[in-house]
Amino acid sequence: MEKTSFCFDSKNLSGLFSHPGKDGSIQGAKPLEVHLTNTSILANCFASEKNIALCSTKFLSQIAKITALLHDIGKATSFFQKYLFDKKKTKSRHTRHSLISAICVWGTLNRLIEEKKIQEDKTFEGFTAILAFFATLKHHGDLEATSDMLLLSEDDIELCYEQIENIDKEKFNTLILNISCLCPEIGFLTIDSLREFVDHAKVSIKLFKRAFRKLFDTEMKFFFMLNLLYSILLDADKTEAIFGTLVDIPELNLSYIDVDSFRRRIFKPENFENSIKALRDSAFEEATNCEIDENRRIYTLCLPTGLGKTIISFAFALKLRELAQKRFSSKFRIIYSLPFLSIIEQNYDVISKILSFCGLDITSDILLKHHHLSDIVYKTKDGLQNNQEEIFDTDIAKLLIEGWNSNIIVTTFVQFLESIMTNKNSNMRKFHRIANSIIILDEVQAINSEYWFLCKNLFEKMCSSLNCFIILSTATMPFIVDKKTAVEIVKPEKYFDKLCRTVLHFDNNFSKIGLEEFVAKFEFEKEKTYLFVMNTVSSAKKLYELINQRFPDMQDEITILTTHIIPKERLRRIEQIKNKKYKIVVSTQLVEAGVDVDFDHVVRDIAPLDSIIQAAGRANREGKKGKSKVTVIELVSDRGRLFATEVYDSLLIDATKKILSQFQKVDESKFAELIFEYYKELARRGVIETSSDDKGTSQKFLEAIYRLLYTSSDSETDAIGSFKLIEDEPYKVDVFVEADEEAKIIWQRFEEICEIKDFFERKKKFLEIRKSFYDYIISVPKTTNLPVNFENLIFRIPHSQLSDFYDPITGFKTKGESYLSF
Numbered sequence: 001m002e003k004t005s006f007c008f009d010s011k012n013l014s015g016l017f018s019h020p021g022k023d024g025s026i027q028g029a030k031p032l033e034v035h036l037t038n039t040s041i042l043a044n045c046f047a048s049e050k051n052i053a054l055c056s057t058k059f060l061s062q063i064a065k066i067t068a069l070l071h072d073i074g075k076a077t078s079f080f081q082k083y084l085f086d087k088k089k090t091k092s093r094h095t096r097h098s099l100i101s102a103i104c105v106w107g108t109l110n111r112l113i114e115e116k117k118i119q120e121d122k123t124f125e126g127f128t129a130i131l132a133f134f135a136t137l138k139h140h141g142d143l144e145a146t147s148d149m150l151l152l153s154e155d156d157i158e159l160c161y162e163q164i165e166n167i168d169k170e171k172f173n174t175l176i177l178n179i180s181c182l183c184p185e186i187g188f189l190t191i192d193s194l195r196e197f198v199d200h201a202k203v204s205i206k207l208f209k210r211a212f213r214k215l216f217d218t219e220m221k222f223f224f225m226l227n228l229l230y231s232i233l234l235d236a237d238k239t240e241a242i243f244g245t246l247v248d249i250p251e252l253n254l255s256y257i258d259v260d261s262f263r264r265r266i267f268k269p270e271n272f273e274n275s276i277k278a279l280r281d282s283a284f285e286e287a288t289n290c291e292i293d294e295n296r297r298i299y300t301l302c303l304p305t306g307l308g309k310t311i312i313s314f315a316f317a318l319k320l321r322e323l324a325q326k327r328f329s330s331k332f333r334i335i336y337s338l339p340f341l342s343i344i345e346q347n348y349d350v351i352s353k354i355l356s357f358c359g360l361d362i363t364s365d366i367l368l369k370h371h372h373l374s375d376i377v378y379k380t381k382d383g384l385q386n387n388q389e390e391i392f393d394t395d396i397a398k399l400l401i402e403g404w405n406s407n408i409i410v411t412t413f414v415q416f417l418e419s420i421m422t423n424k425n426s427n428m429r430k431f432h433r434i435a436n437s438i439i440i441l442d443e444v445q446a447i448n449s450e451y452w453f454l455c456k457n458l459f460e461k462m463c464s465s466l467n468c469f470i471i472l473s474t475a476t477m478p479f480i481v482d483k484k485t486a487v488e489i490v491k492p493e494k495y496f497d498k499l500c501r502t503v504l505h506f507d508n509n510f511s512k513i514g515l516e517e518f519v520a521k522f523e524f525e526k527e528k529t530y531l532f533v534m535n536t537v538s539s540a541k542k543l544y545e546l547i548n549q550r551f552p553d554m555q556d557e558i559t560i561l562t563t564h565i566i567p568k569e570r571l572r573r574i575e576q577i578k579n580k581k582y583k584i585v586v587s588t589q590l591v592e593a594g595v596d597v598d599f600d601h602v603v604r605d606i607a608p609l610d611s612i613i614q615a616a617g618r619a620n621r622e623g624k625k626g627k628s629k630v631t632v633i634e635l636v637s638d639r640g641r642l643f644a645t646e647v648y649d650s651l652l653i654d655a656t657k658k659i660l661s662q663f664q665k666v667d668e669s670k671f672a673e674l675i676f677e678y679y680k681e682l683a684r685r686g687v688i689e690t691s692s693d694d695k696g697t698s699q700k701f702l703e704a705i706y707r708l709l710y711t712s713s714d715s716e717t718d719a720i721g722s723f724k725l726i727e728d729e730p731y732k733v734d735v736f737v738e739a740d741e742e743a744k745i746i747w748q749r750f751e752e753i754c755e756i757k758d759f760f761e762r763k764k765k766f767l768e769i770r771k772s773f774y775d776y777i778i779s780v781p782k783t784t785n786l787p788v789n790f791e792n793l794i795f796r797i798p799h800s801q802l803s804d805f806y807d808p809i810t811g812f813k814t815k816g817e818s819y820l821s822f
Helices: 032-048 057-070 078-084 098-114 128-137 154-165 169-179 191-214 221-242 256-266 274-288 309-328 341-357 394-402 413-420 449-466 492-496 515-521 537-550 552-557 567-578 609-616 650-660 668-684 697-706 741-754 759-774 799-805
Strands: 017-019 298-302 333-338 367-370 379-382 388-391 408-412 437-442 469-474 502-506 530-533 558-561 584-587 601-605 628-633 665-667 732-737 777-781 788-790 794-797
Touching: 017 032, 017 078, 032 057, 032 169, 032 221, 057 098, 057 128, 057 221, 098 128, 098 154, 098 191, 128 191, 128 221, 154 191, 221 394, 221 449, 256 274, 256 309, 256 341, 274 309, 274 492, 298 309, 298 449, 309 333, 309 341, 309 437, 309 469, 333 341, 333 413, 341 367, 341 408, 341 567, 367 394, 394 759, 408 413, 413 437, 413 449, 449 469, 449 697, 492 668, 502 609, 502 650, 502 668, 515 537, 530 537, 537 552, 537 558, 537 584, 552 558, 558 567, 601 609, 609 628, 609 650, 609 668, 650 668, 665 668, 732 741, 732 799, 741 759, 794 799
Parallel strands: 298 469, 333 408, 333 437, 367 408, 437 469, 502 628, 530 584, 530 601, 558 584, 601 628, 732 794
Antiparallel strands: 379 388, 502 665, 732 777, 788 794
16 A cells, blocks of 8 residues: 655644544544645545646646645634534534635635646636635535535625634644645645635625526536546545545556457357357457557447457457557556446456456456445455455445546446436545546447437547547447447447348237237247246236246246346346256346347347347357347237336337338348437437437536536426436335345344444444345335335345245235336
């Protein structure tokens, strides 16, 4: 670990403190100058590693350093010092310190810019200090609309004057003397300076309201700058308070050539039909030989399923990283983002194997997995202690994981996009790690189409301002990128044209048919394996039961996968499916994209065409079975309604039917053309935004970015903070299932944790069991069959009542009217 701390002679300290000791007393309390200087050192480190077009590294470092150095200066008041050691921790308006600190940051930066001690970047001329003001003002909360953050009432101003009157002058002077050792430029600060800043703030800060009302920054530079300053301050502040040092991220000595060596070892010819092996080799070679133009930052990898997109995109990212690091003399991290937890585990495992093959230790500072259910474990190798493994305390591990302290981060679309499109303190702390990064968005078609235009504009501006490179990987490339500006890593038609593993049928014999009739009519061939992909849990369960009734002697060879089955069991079954245990699998969409399973015949209930093509990728992946069939059917409920329209927009289904109705069958070689026609049809119908004139959801969020509208009091206006990649499901509740002995032990630990009175200790202890706890959590509809509600925290199915609520094969038992979900 690289130490980032500033030492003071204890005899010369101010006697002011930032945090109490462990027992809440003055014993072991942290001196305020120690917190401020060390936070400033960290902020400067974070800023100085950025080499971006948005602003100069020197400018960003100066602003971040001074903002962090003064971000808690308001803690110097006697009100806060008394509160700090008050056992009752009684808060009042006088103990607030963010506003007076923000005014101090604003006033100090203004003065230093006026005196030419800071050379302001032209882009932010006149606005630098106010952006730092916003970051400081909200470092203990969440960002708001600029009009709200500029709202200084007479009471606010009066409070600032009262707080200044209650600062011990001698202690304050000592504090400034101490922290100015790190930054002599702020040595002019006195209590009188604070008063002058407040005097000016009464008028000057209010004047910015007019400027921000007019702001419409289509280049997103103000958005990125505020996010950067806020993120750097948050990360430095939290890191100093919890950990106190900077994690020394080791060099990652890995090349795309190493990945090629790994690939050649695992993809042996005998494991694949020769043409598939040849196509894999060709795609890898074409991708890694792709010419890189540093002025073109967005790359696309569109390949049929089963041709090794994971390995190819990772190898190309390493090549990009090597060139970028030489060109910009900065470290670049790789952010590998995926839509679903199931494929995160799968792809993380692939990257782990590559690293191990190359002789690298799988430590958290090399490879990090981050999603809401990942283990809170962060480990490194201590070079000073004979390379021994060092495992960090839970609080520190959480801090380091959520701050993306690693060379390679494997994470979800939610974590990635909601680090950018957010106003939340906790989400935005890692935003600054996105600068100087190679970003892989795998299975990018899974992003909701209403956000494609937003992503297109956001990604382009991120690349130009934050010095990012983005790789979009999928078998069904959506309209997220401009084909004129994006670089194709491989020519998709070269690979689609040569493949004939599957043929897609839109079977009119199974048009608007009920489940019972479908199972009775469908012809099963004895030696073949089948995957049925359904749109709802209820239709999947019903189909599973009907197939079992038809083949009572095959029950051990038939299984089901839905979200009503506990995650632990789902993962077990997916592994069994990969190992060819089952002949018939009934599933919802959770196997659709990226999960490496292989069947002779795939049957897909009608869905958006890109989902159908993804499902088709589960058939004959290795090309050993001649030509496999993918059958599209239209299933209806007892009420005669398509199951598809209960989970998908009818416009998507109609567009799919229009495209498919033009063909009796479609060979895999035509899939790329088919999907392109489908997306064109969606654009024609107005489902996909293609310009700012469309005024759809994407454009509304873009306008929020242009205006720095992080929040909005108007429910009709979309604000940055209201963005959610996956909408909340208020019709669902979480249920803990005591499915086995391990679940009983975990629940007992959970009950013990709930008894802990201290909130922070309780939270810490829960983090230690969180991963195991969520292995037994399912999300189910609110029905009449809900189990006991434990202290209004979570529903629970005790082991003694398991048979009443949960079937070990099909999962949760729903009764009564329920919302059909997937």
